[in-house]
Amino acid sequence: MTHFGAVVRNRRERMHLEDRRFSLRQVAQRVGIEPAYLSKIERGDVAPPSEATTIRLARELGEDPDVFLAMAGKVSSDLQEIVRKRPRLFADLIRQLKAAPDDAILRVVREVRDGDW
Amino acid sequence: MTHFGAVVRNRRERMHLEDRRFSLRQVAQRVGIEPAYLSKIERGDVAPPSEATTIRLARELGEDPDVFLAMAGKVSSDLQEIVRKRPRLFADLIRQLKAAPDDAILRVVREVRDGDW
DNA sequence: CCGAGTGTGTACTAAATAGGACACATGACA
DNA sequence: TGTCATGTGTCCTATTTAGTACACACTCGG
Numbered sequence: 027m028t029h030f031g032a033v034v035r036n037r038r039e040r041m042h043l044e045d046r047r048f049s050l051r052q053v054a055q056r057v058g059i060e061p062a063y064l065s066k067i068e069r070g071d072v073a074p075p076s077e078a079t080t081i082r083l084a085r086e087l088g089e090d091p092d093v094f095l096a097m098a099g100k101v102s103s104d105l106q107e108i109v110r111k112r113p114r115l116f117a118d119l120i121r122q123l124k125a126a127p128d129d130a131i132l133r134v135v136r137e138v139r140d141g142d143w
Numbered sequence: 144m145t146h147f148g149a150v151v152r153n154r155r156e157r158m159h160l161e162d163r164r165f166s167l168r169q170v171a172q173r174v175g176i177e178p179a180y181l182s183k184i185e186r187g188d189v190a191p192p193s194e195a196t197t198i199r200l201a202r203e204l205g206e207d208p209d210v211f212l213a214m215a216g217k218v219s220s221d222l223q224e225i226v227r228k229r230p231r232l233f234a235d236l237i238r239q240l241k242a243a244p245d246d247a248i249l250r251v252v253r254e255v256r257d258g259d260w
Numbered sequence: 261c262c263g264a265g266t267g268t269g270t271a272c273t274a275a276a277t278a279g280g281a282c283a284c285a286t287g288a289c290a
Numbered sequence: 291t292g293t294c295a296t297g298t299g300t301c302c303t304a305t306t307t308a309g310t311a312c313a314c315a316c317t318c319g320g
Contacts, residue, residue, distance in 0.1 A: 050297060060280055065298055076278060096230035105226065105234060106218045108241045113213035115248045116240075117222060120233070122255045124225045130258065131232045134251060138239045141247065167267060177310060182268055193308060 030097045035068040037087045057082045074098035147214045152185040154204045174199045191215035 042048040054064040059079060066072045074080060077100055084094035095102055109116040123131055159165040171181040176196060183189045191197060194217055201211035212219050226233040240248055 049295075051295070059278095061296085062281085062298065062300095063279060069298085071298095072279085073277075079278085090231060092230040092234040096227040099227070101218070101223045101226050101230075102234065105237050106223075108237050109218050109222065110213040110216070112245065112248070113209040113218075114207060115245060115252070116237070117209040117219065119240075119248060119252050119255070120222050120225050122252055123233075123236075126255065126258070128229065128232060130255070131229070131236060134255065135232070135236050135239055138236070138243065138247070138251065141243070166265075168265075176308095178266085179268065179270095179311080180309060186268090188268095189309085190307075196308085 029070045030074045030094075030099075031068040031070040033094075033097055034083065034087070037089060038068070041087065053083075053086055057086055074100075077103060146187045147191040147211075147216075148185040148187040150211075150214055151200065151204070154206060155185070158204065170200075170203055174203050191217075194220060 038048055038050070038053055050064055050068070051061045054061040057064070057079065059075070063072070063075075067075060075083070075098070077095065077098075080094050080098045080100065081091045081102075084091040092102055092105075109120075123134075155165055155167070155170055167181055167185070168178045171178040174181070174196065176192070180189070180192075184192060192200070192215070194212065194215075197211050197215045197217065198208045198219075201208040209219055209222075226237075240251075
């Protein structure tokens with residue numbers, strides 16, 4: 027189980043090769059946290075940061091915030107809010123889809139997107 | 144915005160009319176928390192309890208745990224886990240369905256349940 | 261009258277969350 | 291050789307979460 031920080035470090039170092047603005051310190055500064063803290067995050071020395079910080083980090087590294095959040099063990103609060111507004115419906119739907127293959131879910135997504143409702 | 148505690152109190156008092164085992168103290172005991180704490184919860188004097196406690200409370204009162212959790216401002220951790228395993232897929236799906244009418248979602252649920260995949 | 265049961269007020273707390281401050285060693289490079 | 295910039299180690303802290311403990315006042319049946 028390669029942890030959150032490792033992925034961040036990987037991603038950041040890859041960017042750093044092409045662009046020296048991606049040093050730990052500079053990224054930390056742009057993200058708005060202390061370098062020491064980012065260092066600890068990347069080494070898994072501390073738990074993944076808050077939702078807000080995780081999202082800023084994802085943006086900075088050009089990654090999908092939802093994916094980064096997932097790796098940080100969280101689910102975006104805007105998704106949670108959607109679910110909370112109609113708990114029964116969404117709980118059923120999500121549990122229903124738990125075992126469904128990716129392409130089945132994708133089909134549903136598309137179907138809904140093009141939906142006629 | 145009628146808060147979580149108010150719903151609990153309502154529900155519990157309704158049960159209490161028919162069954163004297165639903166006093167605040169006895170419910171608290173069965174749920175495994177201090178009476179004083181349940182009292183504060185019901186009056187909205189403190190934030191809603193943890194996920195685990197909320198679920199036990201829902202069960203005790205014969206309510207849907209997902210609904211109680213929603214009122215407590217939370218989303219069941221088992222649902223979160225499902226989403227976290229395929230963040231992009233589920234994030235898309237849920238955001239897609241944000242504005243969909245109930246019956247459209249229901250149709251999707253059924254469709255998936257009877258699905259042929 | 262009293263004892264059991266009821267709800268509540270006050271005070272306290274252990275653990276988790278989400279970091280900040282600052283000093284330090286290292287290496288690059290001008 | 292000095293001076294940056296880099297990553298990291300150590301220590302500290304405010305806030306939130308999720309409750310417990312205990313005493314108190316009221317009421318109702320026997």
